[in-house]
Amino acid sequence: MVYYIYLILAVLCFIGELFSMDFSLACFGVGLLGAAGVSALGLGLGWQVLVFIAVAGALFVGIRPLALKHLYHANKHVKMNVDALIGRRVTVLTAPDGENIGRVQTDGDNWRAQFAAPAAAGEEVQVEKVDGNTLFVVPIQTQEEK
Known part of the structure; x- marks a missing residue:
């Protein structure tokens, strides 16, 4: 794939994140940005997929739980x-x-x-x-x- 396809998909993920607000699409968007960088360097599809999985997986497992904890901790106790x-x-x-x-x-x-x-x-x-x-x-x- 050409790197600009990855960039378009990343932008779509970030736009989708505005509607979902659960930080999952943002993780995939950043992973797609990493794959776009690897593609721009001229590395093959295997490297692009590997970088996408590594970056998105690390964000999804490492950063997402922390982000959700700090973004939504106060909302659990709101009386309605x-x-x-x-x-x-x-x-x-x-x-x-x-x-x-x-x-x-x-x-x-x-x-x-x-x-x-x-x-x-x-x-x-x-x-x-x-x-x-x-x-x-x-x-x-x-x-x-x-």
């Missing part, structure tokens, strides 16, 4: 959806009634709330748990005393 509400402070919109039911607001969202203790409108309380569309809230000072 209603799990992110637990422990947050919310503002009371409507004070609880006789059944300890009221309304709270967080990030512009209005939620039904079950209160563990009386609270006044405008006061901040903390979300203890979520059940369906109801937030179970407790006074902040009670949570800090625990």
